[in-house]
Amino acid sequence: MSSFTHIVTSEQSKQRIDKLLADINPERSRSQIQSWIADGYVSVNDESVKANYKCQLGDRIEWHIPEVKPLEIEAEDIPLDIIYEDNDLLVVNKPRGMVVHPSAGHGSGTLVNALLYHCNDLSGINGVERPGIVHRLDKDTSGLLIVAKNDQAHVGLSEQLANREVDRKYIALVHGEIPHETGMVDAPIARDPKNRQRMAVVDNGKKAITHFRVLKRFPDYSYVECKLETGRTHQIRVHMRYIGYPLVGDPLYGPRKTLDLNGQALHAKEVGFIHPITGKYMQFSSDIPEFFTEALETIEKMY
Numbered sequence: 001m002s003s004f005t006h007i008v009t010s011e012q013s014k015q016r017i018d019k020l021l022a023d024i025n026p027e028r029s030r031s032q033i034q035s036w037i038a039d040g041y042v043s044v045n046d047e048s049v050k051a052n053y054k055c056q057l058g059d060r061i062e063w064h065i066p067e068v069k070p071l072e073i074e075a076e077d078i079p080l081d082i083i084y085e086d087n088d089l090l091v092v093n094k095p096r097g098m099v100v101h102p103s104a105g106h107g108s109g110t111l112v113n114a115l116l117y118h119c120n121d122l123s124g125i126n127g128v129e130r131p132g133i134v135h136r137l138d139k140d141t142s143g144l145l146i147v148a149k150n151d152q153a154h155v156g157l158s159e160q161l162a163n164r165e166v167d168r169k170y171i172a173l174v175h176g177e178i179p180h181e182t183g184m185v186d187a188p189i190a191r192d193p194k195n196r197q198r199m200a201v202v203d204n205g206k207k208a209i210t211h212f213r214v215l216k217r218f219p220d221y222s223y224v225e226c227k228l229e230t231g232r233t234h235q236i237r238v239h240m241r242y243i244g245y246p247l248v249g250d251p252l253y254g255p256r257k258t259l260d261l262n263g264q265a266l267h268a269k270e271v272g273f274i275h276p277i278t279g280k281y282m283q284f285s286s287d288i289p290e291f292f293t294e295a296l297e298t299i300e301k302m303y
Helices: 017-024 030-038 111-118 151-162 235-242 290-301
Strands: 002-007 042-044 060-065 082-085 089-094 142-148 167-175 182-186 189-191 199-201 209-217 221-228 266-274 281-285
Touching (some): 082 281, 089 111, 142 151, 167 235, 189 235, 199 235, 209 235, 221 235
Antiparallel strands (some): 042 060, 082 089, 089 142, 167 221, 182 209, 189 199, 266 281
16 A cells, blocks of 8 residues: 655645545546545545535645556557656657547557556556556647656656646647637636536536647648647647637537548647656657648648
8 A cells, every 4th residue: 555645835725625535636537536435545644534624824734645556458569759768757648549448449559558568667557547647648648748657656646737837738620710829728628518428618617728829830730839828638738729720630629510630630749747757857749740740731631
């Protein structure tokens, strides 16, 4: 069993403990966090608490991760584009079309299957199906992902994500000519009450902030850079649709009439973070994938 300690900051005070731990462990569901608390795996200042406990500044939270069950996911010899690797983490350039972790209908061919073949030492915090996975990209979103090789690295990276200390920049092609150079979308996101397969801007959703900058304009399209301040599911796709500029090729949030790209034109181009073990700031960038440059060329030829 692995144990971790977190001291509550002023920004985190007054939060429910289950929400705080869910923010620190974004790949764990809130219900899973609540089960940890109910089963006695979480304590505050050496005392048991309930899931609705309101954290106070300086509280020492200790939580214990139960031993991970033996892994039954098959390791697969799938090529990986590894940008960086050391004893604690990897930075991988995920191709479009690859699912990050196994789920219903995707039991093989995932990034996790490939990672298990590449290395045996992945963090176990996220359980059997998601070893090493600190954050995710949608199946048809390409680009950079950080993978933790051990639990200490995983917790350190998760805390940076929760504290908005990880720099993540994406490039995207959107419908419509955005008239201003830069902008920010600050709109909460939650499951769409009208369509459970989608996310949406919802009044009582989780806080979500996206910054964007126009790189190039066309009469009916814009090429933009998006910077995430938070990391909600489908955040860029939802936010750009919300302000009237949905992503090109997006089958879930885009218009019916769009370029046939077999998925949204979205690429995680840059990631920067503090190495959770060495304390050194690291930044990585990836090349624009072929499908994206081809879509950009197609739009340029229209005018």
